[in-house]
Amino acid sequence: MKYDSKTIEEKWQKIWQETGEFDITEDTDKPKYYALEMFPYPSGNLHMGHVRNYSIGDVVARYKKMQGYNVLHPMGWDSFGLPAENAAIKHGADPADWTWSNIDNMRKQLKRLGFSYDWDREVATAKPDYYKFTQWMFAQLYKHGLAYKKKSYVNWCPSCATVLANEQVVNGKCERCKSEVGKKDLEQWFFKITDYAQRLLDDIEKLGGWPDKVKSMQTNWIGRSEGAEVDFKIDGSDETLTVYTTRPDTIFGVSYMVIAPEHPLVEKLIAGKETEAECRAFIKKVQHQSEIMRSATDTEKEGVFSGTYLIHPFTGDKIPLYLANYVLLDYGTGIVMGVAAHDQRDFEFAKKYDLPIRIVIQPEGQNMKSEDMTEAFAAEGIMENSGEFNGMNNKDAIKAITKRLEERGIGRGKVNFRLRDWLISRQRYWGAPIPIVYCDKCGEVLVPDDQLPVILPQNVKFTGQGQSPLSECEEFVHTTCPKCGGPAKRETDTMDTFVCSSWYYLRYCDPHNTEMPFDKAKTDYWMNVDQYIGGVEHAILHLLYARFFTKALHDFGYVSCDEPFENLLTQGMVLKDGTKMSKSLGNVVSPEEIVDKYGADTARLFIMFAAPPERDLDWNDTAVEGSYRFLNRVWRAVEDLRDCVTDEKPDAESLTADEKKLRLAVHGAIKKVTADCDRFSFNTAISAIMEMVNALYYYKEHTPKDGLNKPVVSEAVTSLIVMLSPFVPHIACEMWEMIGKTSNLAVEKWPEYDEKALVVDEIEIVLQINGKIRDKIMISPDLTREEMTELAMSNDRIKELTEGKQIIKCIAVPKKLINVVVK
RNA sequence: GCGGGUAUGGCGGAAUUGGCAGACGCGCCGGAUUUAGGUUCCGGUGUCUUUGACGUGGAGGUUCAAAUCCUCUUAUCCGCACCA
DSSP states (O other): OOOOHHHHHHHHHHHHHHHTTTOOOOOTTSOEEEEEEOOOOOOSSOOHHHHHHHHHHHHHHHHHHHTTOEEEOOOEEOOOSHHHHHHHHHHOOOHHHHHHHHHHHHHHHHHHTTOOOOGGGOEETTSHHHHHHHHHHHHHHHHTTOEEEEEEEEEEETTTTEEEOGGGEETTEETTTOOBOEEEEEEEEEEOGGGGHHHHHHGGGGOTBSOHHHHHHHHHHHOEEEEEEEEEEETTSSOEEEEEESOGGGGGGOOEEEEOTTOTTHHHHHTTSTTHHHHHHHHHHHHHSOHHHHHOTTSOOOEEEEEEEEEOTTTOOEEEEEEETTSOTTSTTSEEEEOTTTOHHHHHHHHHHTOOOOOOEEOTTOOOOGGGOSSOOOSOOEEOSSGGGTTSBHHHHHHHHHHHHHHTTSEEEEEEESOOOEEOEESOSSSOBOOEEEETTTEEEEOOGGGOOOOOOSSOOOOSSSSOGGGGOHHHHEEEOTTTOSEEEEOOOEEOHHHHTTSHHHHTTSTTOSSSSOOHHHHHHHOSBSEEEEEGGGTTHHHHHHHHHHHHHHHTTSOSOSOSBSBEEEEOOEEETTEEOOTTTTOOOOHHHHHHHHOHHHHHHHHHHHSOTTSOEEEOHHHHHHHHHHHHHHHHHHHHHGGGOOSOOOOGGGOOHHHHHHHHHHHHHHHHHHHHHHTTOHHHHHHHHHHHHHHHHHHHHTSOGGGOOHHHHHHHHHHHHHHHTTTSHHHHHHHHHHTTOOSOGGGOOOOOOOGGGGOOSOEEEEEEETTEEEEEEEEOTTOOHHHHHHHHHHOHHHHHHHTTSOEEEEEEETTTEEEEEEO
């Protein structure tokens, strides 16, 4: 007989729903705990990655609840985004209908897995009551000068027909559709995340509960570098060009300069020069080079002389200015010094175009010659050919030269970041409209808070071509100016969906508030998120944006915290046969099927048991059977022993050896499961429960039915059910009922172990000679080192093996081993 | 190139602080139950030339003792990448 997972799971899910079991409010009598999993995009169906993410979160939430915490555990939908719109283009479905029906389906699937969400707090970012406040967030940033529009050379995905943030371009391709990303000069909305670059970087230190991997990814992404800006006079003009360099110490080694071909000043620099035609041809060529080609390290460096010379600020030499494909427009000033001897890229470029290689730093005690060099020398050394700075260590020269530049007013120390401002406008329909209107009289006008939300219109046309559907929706575009009441046009760009997901964790604290995105008192109670759980793919984008939002809202006075996520767990992927599950490979295991066949509890148990949460998990059908078998084994034991359940406590004084052994197993398990759950080592927590079940079977099989010690068995059975309940809540509740309990298992107190039950008369310790095991003996655990040593010396085996040898020393580790060192 | 991981039986994994390597599970082998298969219960299962030796990707080192610490190295995965 197998236990009936289907009936049991439906029964308890219904009860939880009807009793509002997991609905929660602020309660200052209890410590709070905010358990959060990254909310899903409603693609249509739950996949195993979701099941894993939410199973981990549910165990955490349920475990904390049983430990007496007031647990906030919400769920919602990151429901704006391109797939809805693509479905509209492809199948003619309305993006809203498509989204809501997907949500309905996935909500059902989540409920079938028995997660302990407070469904009353469910949010969907595509609903007006939510995006009203996404627009409010935009307004706040706008009012504080952190949202601005500028013409910029931006990433453009031709297939998605929209711009993309820097973070959404992966290897020169669109993160979503993988098509090659181009560049366009467009007027776009940005959030000034760069204002927070230093703080976002500094505060990474505060993120003690985050994985190092994520912290280092963010550090690299922010990419702080220290250097200097230097002004170079243009020969024959009063104007200057400014470069950024991290190596001002190499300034005397400059043999040429380079400017990005797309640089706005290029036009002026090449106009009327002998080389103009050549330059124009080069610019055209570079424009046709794809972003991937341009950014690949192994792409050959190419350039052309601009016809312009710059004047070296120290030597007064005339230095040729080149246009070259290896200089990035949007980092630093878009102009760099070419120091062939001390930078590998410059070295290659100089070799190709036969430009001078000037050594200005020598490795200590050496005398390199430029004609012998096969690669640039980028390490530390002693300055030479650098005028007054000769003989200095180059590290010191960086400071000295920067200082001199500052004194002369032709340069300055400068910190640069790799992080760019966050491009948030999208030329798409299914997103939160940007609350801006354009009035002929008043210009760009922010929609006032009391006129939010700017409602996304329905019944727009989806052609998949040309402009955004919104810009062709006349009744949306034409409006009145909030300032002067005259005719005005709406901004037709919508916001990047990452804006919506940058503040949802705050909305969960107060999801029904119609006046404000949240009440400060409520976020003060619930924030920070104590445990955030999700995929590592969000290590940069979402997690950086959310940190930025929290800091900005903190500065505006809306929240007290300035980091949102106290602890972060990045769960591993769910694989099949060592590779990612994917439709094209046909190796997708559907959660629905598994729940149908074995039940939600088995699916959850397998996922938690098969691997530690942060590691990748290979789906294994026979191992799933093993988890199912274990639950049946537990079920049979509880069924068998249900009559033993009593309120009577075991009498520790009068137990048989077998009874003591069972108690030891039970309390040992309580100790280990608790410690393991505290450190999120759920796989070993489950294995500890399995060992306890094995001990229970041993006792059961070795004791006549009428000889069972009821209080001892009762203690074992109740602890077993309680400890299983965060992992497999349905079967646990059913067994709880089966043994006659009427209390609510979800808030049952987590068991505590009895130190006395763990005390044993004898333990096995190891006898070693020179670190090799030679015997094992049973001793009292209380023996001192001296007593242990004495025992070892009188041991026959040790005596035999050490005969005729010189005993140098004897190391005794209480409760572990004795090691005799001989020569 | 820079940054961060990972490497342990046939497989997933365990060993929290340096102290019995391989817990727990899968698989496999055997016993009991059964007409048989399946189920269930019990037992076994790192390798080998088995009174012992070897064994945590490889090579050194520190230590009475190393999967764990140090140095070097190989493989592999992930992130960033012409960032001046």
